[in-house]
Amino acid sequence: xxxxxxxxxxxxxxxxxxxxxxxxxxxxxxxxxxxxxxxxxxxxxxxxxxxxxxxxxxxxxxxxxxxxxxxxxxxxxxxxxxxxxxxxxxxxxxxxxxxxxxxxxxxxxxxxxxxxxxxxxxxxxxxxxxxxxxxxxxxxxxxxxxxxxxxxxxxxxxxxxxxxxxxxxxxxxxxxxxxxxxxxxxxxxxxxxxxxxxxxxxxxxxxxxxxxxxxxxxxxxxxxxxxxxxxxxxxxxxxxxxxxxxxxxxxxxxxxxxxxxxxxxxxxxxxxxxxxxxxxxxxxxxxxxxxxxxxxxxxxxxxxxxxxxxxxxxxxxxxxxxxxxxxxxxxxxxxxxxxxxxxxxxxxxxxxxxxxxxxxxxxxxxxxxxxxxxxxxxxxxxxxxxxxxxxxxxxxxxxxxxxxxxxxxxxxxxxxxxxxxxxxxxxxxxxxxxxxxxxxxxxxxxxxxxxxxxxxxxxxx
Numbered sequence: 028x029x030x031x032x033x034x035x036x037x038x039x040x041x042x043x044x045x046x047x048x049x050x051x052x053x054x055x056x057x058x059x060x061x062x063x064x065x066x067x068x069x070x071x072x073x074x075x076x077x078x079x080x081x082x083x084x085x086x087x088x089x090x091x092x093x094x095x096x097x098x099x100x101x102x103x104x105x106x107x108x109x110x111x112x113x114x115x116x117x118x119x120x121x122x123x124x125x126x127x128x129x130x131x132x133x134x135x136x137x138x139x140x141x142x143x144x145x146x147x148x149x150x151x152x153x154x155x156x157x158x159x160x161x162x163x164x165x166x167x168x169x170x171x172x173x174x175x176x177x178x179x180x181x182x183x184x185x186x187x188x189x190x191x192x193x194x195x196x197x198x199x200x201x202x203x204x205x206x207x208x209x210x211x212x213x214x215x216x217x218x219x220x221x222x223x224x225x226x227x228x229x230x231x232x233x234x235x236x237x238x239x240x241x242x243x244x245x246x247x248x249x250x251x252x253x254x255x256x257x258x259x260x261x262x263x264x265x266x267x268x269x270x271x272x273x274x275x276x277x278x279x280x281x282x283x284x285x286x287x288x289x290x291x292x293x294x295x296x297x298x299x300x301x302x303x304x305x306x307x308x309x310x311x312x313x314x315x316x317x318x319x320x321x322x323x324x325x326x327x328x329x330x331x332x333x334x335x336x337x338x339x340x341x342x343x344x345x346x347x348x349x350x351x352x353x354x355x356x357x358x359x360x361x362x363x364x365x366x367x368x369x370x371x372x373x374x375x376x377x378x379x380x381x382x383x384x385x386x387x388x389x390x391x392x393x394x395x396x397x398x399x400x401x402x403x404x405x406x407x408x409x410x411x412x413x414x415x416x417x418x419x420x421x422x423x424x425x426x427x428x429x430x431x432x433x434x435x436x437x438x439x440x441x442x443x444x445x446x447x448x449x450x451x452x453x454x455x456x457x458x459x460x461x462x463x464x465x466x467x468x469x470x471x472x473x474x475x476x477x478x479x480x481x482x483x484x485x486x487x488x
Contacts, residue, residue, distance in 0.1 A: 102343065130143075268341075
């Protein structure tokens with residue numbers, strides 16, 4: 028019986044009403060306020076389709092989940108095949124074959140001598156596992172992370188987050204977690220020098236803002252950690268699996284961390300999965316006796332659907348050469364968007380690697396434009412990005428969003444399957460929308476006034 032199809036048909040169009048009544052009503056308010064309240068009914072590759080049949084180019088990719096695109100037929104086929112096998116699943120007192128095969132495949136792609144995997148259900152669970160494993164393996168408690176970092180939103184992972192908007196009101200958080208400035212080797216060495224640090228957690232490229240490290244920062248940071256006995260934990264949850272034009276972003280700098288965290292894209296966009304790849308010594312330290320074989324785990328972590336999705340996703344990335352494609356087409360996109368900086372006063376910089384790209388805006392030179400910019404900034408920092416993102420959606424049907432709270436940065440995380448036609452569409456659309464922002468007064472600035480009004484009202488409330 029087509030139960031789900033019938034259910035969807037019977038409740039067509041009730042998306043926002045149901046969420047308003049039973050889920051996060053504030054998210055519904057946000058979507059309606061900024062005009063993102065579309066009803067998407069289908070996804071394929073890099074495109075979304077709404078209930079009116081309009082096609083949208085998705086440059087969010089589920090915050091990096093859909094690296095191989097939405098509903099990739101090869102991943103769908105693997106899951107369909109699996110469901111027809113009637114395999115036993117989650118026996119728990121068992122060693123499932125698919126999890127062993129995925130572990131072998133995943134480890135074969137990683138640098139250095141990481142040779143063990145712990146599977147979980149998400150990126151934040153991977154972070155939580157790495158926190159526990161690093162503390163137990165080193166018999167130290169202190170953890171270091173970079174300012175502006177994002178490592179997840181569960182309580183332990185939150186203690187390693189650099190943005191106060193996520194932390195406020197949820198404390199006290201996990202103790203003995205300390206921030207160091209990103210790209211500051213002197214500060215890192217000072218924090219490590221007491222030889223009491225269990226691990227240094229870092230994103231090779233920071234997701235909030237798409238902040239790139241200086242060329243020598245990460246190799247030297249790794250050396251300093253080795254010098255002072257701290258483990259090196261690379262958070263590749265968003266940057267991994269081809270996103271930056273290398274299979275792992277750490278490959279840009281030749282790093283060999285003690286632990287590598289992955290999730291998001293490994294799911295193929297279907298079944299949540301996370302993983303911590305680590306050196307054998309770390310795994311052996313935690314699970315050091317038979318009676319400790321269950322000291323850390325996760326009920327659904329090695330389920331067959333997730334393992335099959337991971338195996339199929341890795342196969343698609345390899346067969347379709349998506350890493351090479353991300354490097355080549357992403358490089359072209361960065362160069363062509365970068366060429367717009369000289370053309371538009373509001374456009375301050377374009378940066379990134381592969382298909383992880385930041386478009387940063389800043390105060391213009393012209394007096395009239397600077398005055399308009401200041402009004403928006405006074406209402407709420409980062410509002411200018413919404414003046415770009417909203418017309419991109421409404422006028423050009425391109426889905427984007429800001430790179431972080433209070434930032435004048437739009438982040439592009441397209442599926443790695445976008446093509447040259449999509450690239451040209453992105454460049455033309457951004458050129459058009461940013462040009463409109465230079466027309467003061469104008470329709471875009473009417474939108475800006477509305478957004479500023481909402482921000483001021485929210486602040487007053």
